[in-house]
Amino acid sequence: MFRNVRRALGVAAAAILLPLAGVHTAQAADTAGLKGVAADAPGAGYWHTSGRQILDASGQPVRIAGINWFGFETANYVVHGLWSRDYKSMIDQMKSLGYNTIRLPYSDDILKPGTVPNSIDFSSGKNADLQGLSSLQIMDKLVAYAGQDGLKVILDRHRPDASAQSALWYTAAVPESTWIANLRSLAARYAGQSTVIGIDLHNEPHDPACWGCGDVATDWRLAAERAGDAVLAVNPDLLIFVEGVQTYAGVSGWWGGNLMGAGQYPVQLTVPDRVVYSAHDYATSVAQQPWFSDPSFPANMPGVWDKYWGYLFRQNIAPVWVGEFGTTLASTVDQKWLAALVSYLRPTSTYGADAFSWTFWSWNPNSGDTGGILKDDWVTVDTVKDGYLASVKAAGFPSTGTGTGGGGDGGGSTAACTASYAVTSDWGSGFNAAVTVTNSGTSALKSWQVKWTWSGAQQVTSMWNASYTQSGASVTAVNADHNGSVGVGGSASFGFGGAPGGGSAPSLSCTAT
Numbered sequence: 025m026f027r028n029v030r031r032a033l034g035v036a037a038a039a040i041l042l043p044l045a046g047v048h049t050a051q052a053a054d055t056a057g058l059k060g061v062a063a064d065a066p067g068a069g070y071w072h073t074s075g076r077q078i079l080d081a082s083g084q085p086v087r088i089a090g091i092n093w094f095g096f097e098t099a100n101y102v103v104h105g106l107w108s109r110d111y112k113s114m115i116d117q118m119k120s121l122g123y124n125t126i127r128l129p130y131s132d133d134i135l136k137p138g139t140v141p142n143s144i145d146f147s148s149g150k151n152a153d154l155q156g157l158s159s160l161q162i163m164d165k166l167v168a169y170a171g172q173d174g175l176k177v178i179l180d181r182h183r184p185d186a187s188a189q190s191a192l193w194y195t196a197a198v199p200e201s202t203w204i205a206n207l208r209s210l211a212a213r214y215a216g217q218s219t220v221i222g223i224d225l226h227n228e229p230h231d232p233a234c235w236g237c238g239d240v241a242t243d244w245r246l247a248a249e250r251a252g253d254a255v256l257a258v259n260p261d262l263l264i265f266v267e268g269v270q271t272y273a274g275v276s277g278w279w280g281g282n283l284m285g286a287g288q289y290p291v292q293l294t295v296p297d298r299v300v301y302s303a304h305d306y307a308t309s310v311a312q313q314p315w316f317s318d319p320s321f322p323a324n325m326p327g328v329w330d331k332y333w334g335y336l337f338r339q340n341i342a343p344v345w346v347g348e349f350g351t352t353l354a355s356t357v358d359q360k361w362l363a364a365l366v367s368y369l370r371p372t373s374t375y376g377a378d379a380f381s382w383t384f385w386s387w388n389p390n391s392g393d394t395g396g397i398l399k400d401d402w403v404t405v406d407t408v409k410d411g412y413l414a415s416v417k418a419a420g421f422p423s424t425g426t427g428t429g430g431g432g433d434g435g436g437s438t439a440a441c442t443a444s445y446a447v448t449s450d451w452g453s454g455f456n457a458a459v460t461v462t463n464s465g466t467s468a469l470k471s472w473q474v475k476w477t478w479s480g481a482q483q484v485t486s487m488w489n490a491s492y493t494q495s496g497a498s499v500t501a502v503n504a505d506h507n508g509s510v511g512v513g514g515s516a517s518f519g520f521g522g523a524p525g526g527g528s529a530p531s532l533s534c535t536a537t
Contacts, residue, residue, distance in 0.1 A: 065419055067124075067419075067420075068080055069081025069515040070218050076378075078381065081460070087372065088124070088176070088178075088345055090124055090125030090126055090176075090178075091126060091386070091387045092126075092383050093105075093128060093387040095129075096130035096159060101140065101141040101159040101186070102143070102144060103162075107145050108402040108403075115169050117405075118173075119175060121397070124174070124418055124420045125178060125383060127347060128166070128178070128180060130180065132183075132185060134159035167219050171423065172511075173423065178220075178263075178265060179210055180223075180227055180265075181207065184197065184198035184203070185197065191232060192233055193226040193251070200250075204250065208257070211255045211256075214259070215258065215488070215517060218261070218517075222262045222264060223265065224265040225265065226251075229270070231271055235284075235286070249292060252299070253293055256293060256295040256448075260458045264300070265300050265302045267280040272284040278304050280303070280347075280348075283333040283344075300343045300345050302347040304346070304347060304348040304349065307355075308355055309352040309353075309358055309394060310393050316361070321357070337380060343381065345382065346383075349385060350394035351394055352395050370416070371415040371416060384397065397409060422513040422514065423511050423513075440463070441464055441472050443534040444462070446459075446460075451525060452525050454525050457520055458517060459474055459520075460517045463510045469509060472535065472536045473501065473502045474535075479497070481497075484522050487519070487520040488518060488519050489506075489507055503516065
């Protein structure tokens with residue numbers, strides 16, 4: 025709620041941090057072993073959902089335990105803090121602290137031609153490889169390096185422009201058509217790069233946004249279906265993160281935090297098993313809510329969370345990701361709130377990945393009413409705040425190998441790949457299909473090609489994220505320039521249209537170099 029207050033960017037919040045005695049040292053010890061990534065760690069490839077869990081490409085459950093790093097949505101048109109540090113050092117620090125995912129807010133302004141990022145320090149070699157790049161090209165660099173570090177990325181359409189958030193997903197200046205076109209553009213840009221696991225369609229819908237009311241102009245659930253289907257049409261591997269609204273059936277809560285209507289009116293997409301619901305929840309440093317003054321606080325909070333969004337997880341309807349939560353920790357109420365919420369999210373040591381996913385707000389210290397994990401110098405960690413999160417941190421993920429400056433192949437390494445084929449839609453006279461290429465070898469792939477032979481009369485009519493040749497029933501698809509490099513355990517994908525429909529899935533062979 026009250027996002028104009030919480031986005032007083034550049035104003036550091038002076039916080040008197042009062043630790044919750046006796047819990048942080050033990051919690052940090054519990055998760056110390058989670059910060060390294062085992063060779064068989066879950067998280068490889070693209071992800072999908074099953075009931076309340078998020079599963080990786082091989083069906084292993086995964087837990088998002090991450091951090092928000094904002095700035096692309098502001099007039100700097102790039103993540104904040106690059107005026108102080110090199111971006112790689114900050115991503116390395118996120119990993120070292122046990123965060124496994126970065127949520128990157130952006131505004132549609134970064135997709136406008138001529139947008140120039142600013143406030144980046146290039147002195148002493150910092151951010152040297154970002155000089156002269158556009159905002160989107162810098163985002164590419166962040167995604168690539170995060171993937172190399174074993175972190176996943178969620179793109180968050182935070183604002184229609186750099187000036188302010190919007191209640192609805194569109195404004196007079198940024199119509200729905202632009203919103204959807206830009207979502208599709210980003211989805212296509214990162215197709216084949218499994219570091220980017222999904223897109224948060226719009227940040228914090230609020231009144232007059234409704235859920236299930238049926239009004240095309242205000243029903244956020246219907247808009248999410250339109251946008252989600254548009255994204256999946258160009259990149260069917262992505263997760264679609266859908267936030268709540270403010271008010272449902274006369275009951276109000278945090279902006280984006282009310283998912284009471286999702287049980288009765290679920291978001292239904294053409295590609296199954298892609299929806300993750302997202303809630304936002306905050307403490308009194310953002311705004312006062314009636315539950316904070318309840319005589320039973322904080323014991324009342326699990327019931328509050330169950331009502332607004334937790335029931336979706338508890339009833340095995342869908343995964344829930346708390347995309348934002350944060351506080352200065354300046355008051356005792358806020359300290360109790362955060363301790364209760366962390367407990368509600370379920371400790372990793374007890375539940376593993378059968379738990380709520382989350383990304384804390386924020387990495388940045390310059391969020392006016394929450395502060396961040398970093399202190400005002402953009403280097404020092406607020407160990408008290410970070411300590412509250414220790415029990416819900418989770419293991420990192422395999423490197424996608426898409427970053428720059430990685431090590432060479434070791435002796436005896438082997439390049440190998442496998443490919444899988446899935447029909448995403450079939451209307452009789454034609455069909456769409458997706459192919460996922462997975463690095464099954466012991467060294468990074470430089471390139472790959474996939475071959476198959478159809479048993480019927482099918483012909484490729486169009487292909488994206490790969491090029492192809494077809495001779496009779498035999499098809500050969502070769503990687504595009506941007507997705508030929510695939511790290512060990514990582515994956516890339518391409519899609520195509522064909523005709524006629526109704527054919528059986530062919531056997532695929534994959535050759536790698």
